[in-house]
Amino acid sequence: MIIDAHAHADENDIWGWYDPPEKLIALMDEAGIDMAVITSYSDEPGPSAGLENLKRYVAEFPERLIGFPRIDPKFGQKSIEIFEQTIKANPLMKGLKLHPISNLVKPFAPLCVELIRKAGELGVPVFTHCGDKIPALPLQIARAAALCPDTTIICHMGGYFHADDMLRCAQRQPNLVLDTSSTPYPRIVRKAIELLGANRVVFATDSPAGDPVSELEKIRMLNLPPDVEERVLWKNIAELIHLEVGRN
Amino acid sequence: MIDANVFIGESLYENSLSPENLLEMMRVNGVERAVVRPLKPPDFDFDRANRWIAETQSKYPNLVGFGRVNALLRQAPEQALRAVIDYGLRGIHLHPWEENYPITSEKVDRVVEALEGRVPVYVSAGYPVVSHPLQIQDLASRHPDTTFIATHGGQQDISGMSFDDALIVARENPNVSFDVSGVYRRDFIELLVEQAGEQRIVFGSCTPYMDMAFEITRVRATHLEDEVKDRMFRVNILRILGLSGG
Numbered sequence: 445m446i447i448d449a450h451a452h453a454d455e456n457d458i459w460g461w462y463d464p465p466e467k468l469i470a471l472m473d474e475a476g477i478d479m480a481v482i483t484s485y486s487d488e489p490g491p492s493a494g495l496e497n498l499k500r501y502v503a504e505f506p507e508r509l510i511g512f513p514r515i516d517p518k519f520g521q522k523s524i525e526i527f528e529q530t531i532k533a534n535p536l537m538k539g540l541k542l543h544p545i546s547n548l549v550k551p552f553a554p555l556c557v558e559l560i561r562k563a564g565e566l567g568v569p570v571f572t573h574c575g576d577k578i579p580a581l582p583l584q585i586a587r588a589a590a591l592c593p594d595t596t597i598i599c600h601m602g603g604y605f606h607a608d609d610m611l612r613c614a615q616r617q618p619n620l621v622l623d624t625s626s627t628p629y630p631r632i633v634r635k636a637i638e639l640l641g642a643n644r645v646v647f648a649t650d651s652p653a654g655d656p657v658s659e660l661e662k663i664r665m666l667n668l669p670p671d672v673e674e675r676v677l678w679k680n681i682a683e684l685i686h687l688e689v690g691r692n
Numbered sequence: 693m694i695d696a697n698v699f700i701g702e703s704l705y706e707n708s709l710s711p712e713n714l715l716e717m718m719r720v721n722g723v724e725r726a727v728v729r730p731l732k733p734p735d736f737d738f739d740r741a742n743r744w745i746a747e748t749q750s751k752y753p754n755l756v757g758f759g760r761v762n763a764l765l766r767q768a769p770e771q772a773l774r775a776v777i778d779y780g781l782r783g784i785h786l787h788p789w790e791e792n793y794p795i796t797s798e799k800v801d802r803v804v805e806a807l808e809g810r811v812p813v814y815v816s817a818g819y820p821v822v823s824h825p826l827q828i829q830d831l832a833s834r835h836p837d838t839t840f841i842a843t844h845g846g847q848q849d850i851s852g853m854s855f856d857d858a859l860i861v862a863r864e865n866p867n868v869s870f871d872v873s874g875v876y877r878r879d880f881i882e883l884l885v886e887q888a889g890e891q892r893i894v895f896g897s898c899t900p901y902m903d904m905a906f907e908i909t910r911v912r913a914t915h916l917e918d919e920v921k922d923r924m925f926r927v928n929i930l931r932i933l934g935l936s937g938g
Contacts, residue, residue: 545851576849577820603850604874605820626850628874630903653852655878658913662906 448480450648475656483541487516514541551588564595575603586613623648697896703731729758746779769806789819818848825857862888871896
């Protein structure tokens with residue numbers, strides 16, 4: 445079993461990015477990935493149909509895709525209501541996606557903190573973009589994590605420039621979990637597992653932009669003990685999103 | 693296979709790499725030749741490091757040497773020229789991030805002008821403030837007769853917000869080639885090839901900052917034709933450096 449904890453599917457006219465679920469699933473098949481957590485390219489509320497697309501995609505491929513609605517916190521109560529309704533109405537939606545670079549709300553801003561706390565109340569994790577620039581720096585995300593101790597926040601390993609910051613933040617903030625996509629440094633993935641333990645790192649690809657074949661090879665080349673690799677490749681994310689399929 | 697972007701020597705940043713260890717790494721990964729330039733030396737003396745690169749190049753024929761200068765220094769143009777003419781090095785590397793200057797600085801112009809287009813200028817690109825893709829373009833546009841090679845596909849930003857800027861350089865500046873070290877997005881590698889043309893993209897790993905084995909894996913995993921990958925892995929850098937063989 446392999447589960448990709450972070451991938452995308454959307455057909456977005458504004459960005460000009462067209463990645464229907466069939467494209468993603470073909471890439472998953474090429475790499476041997478069984479399931480993927482997907483999110484859209486656009487935020488909700490917003491002018492694009494990202495959330496509706498996401499609902500349709502997971503309904504079309506319930507055995508392969510799990511949805512994390514991507515919500516813009518700046519609409520306050522409206523954002524929270526959309527998120528809560530989406531999670532409660534759809535068992536294939538199992539988390540929240542935040543992208544501070546597109547919504548421009550800092551992770552520790554009150555509007556964002558309320559939304560992250562709501563995810564904790566609903567028992568689902570948050571996945572946030574992390575690295576390279578404001579407002580998605582590890583120290584900014586760690587500040588949010590400290591304000592929301594009952595919510596698990598999954599994030600990238602700091603991109604090109606903030607890997608060491610990210611590792612330090614995750615060491616002191618136990619509700620942070622790191623994903624393996626987007627970092628060009630295999631050694632940082634190994635260091636994350638060593639420092640945080642096998643339970644707090646999840647395999648991800650950022651597909652279809654990131655390449656599932658090489659992202660998977662990034663894990664394989666570490667020659668991890670089988671039980672550790674298994675945790676990274678699927679068990680950790682399966683537990684975080686309460687995925688019964690992954691427990692078989 | 694040729695790796696166009698490797699740093700060797702003693703390093704201020706404690707990631708030193710000896711030629712012997714590099715050659716073993718190349719053997720394990722099936723890399724026949726590598727283009728090497730100095731890591732930042734603990735004594736900050738690039739002229740001494742360039743001489744050592746020249747000696748290393750003489751000792752190990754499958755290592756091709758580049759010099760490196762700190763453009764902030766008054767003697768940088770003279771050192772660059774000396775590296776090429778006296779030491780026989782094949783190019784000059786500029787690292788505006790580690791030496792702390794914007795690549796658009798007039799001090800960089802003086803280095804490039806001193807070289808008079810004799811050799812390519814390899815630029816560590818995509819670093820905040822100092823070598824954003826459009827800063828690379830600004831430099832390259834002022835020196836149309838010099839060949840530049842930008843590392844990291846010209847950008848380093850996992851949000852993807854710098855891709856368009858790098859692709860502008862790919863389309864508008866035929867004197868800029870790119871290596872793809874650290875480019876984790878397959879679609880961006882493919883777009884670079886599409887928009888710069890398959891002759892202007894080279895394989896470079898940025899060893900020891902990045903992982904040679906993984907960098908090879910990522911290029912191989914692209915959905916490009918094998919002929920295009922061969923150009924990236926070998927043909928293009930041979931042409932740019934005027935070298936023969938494989």
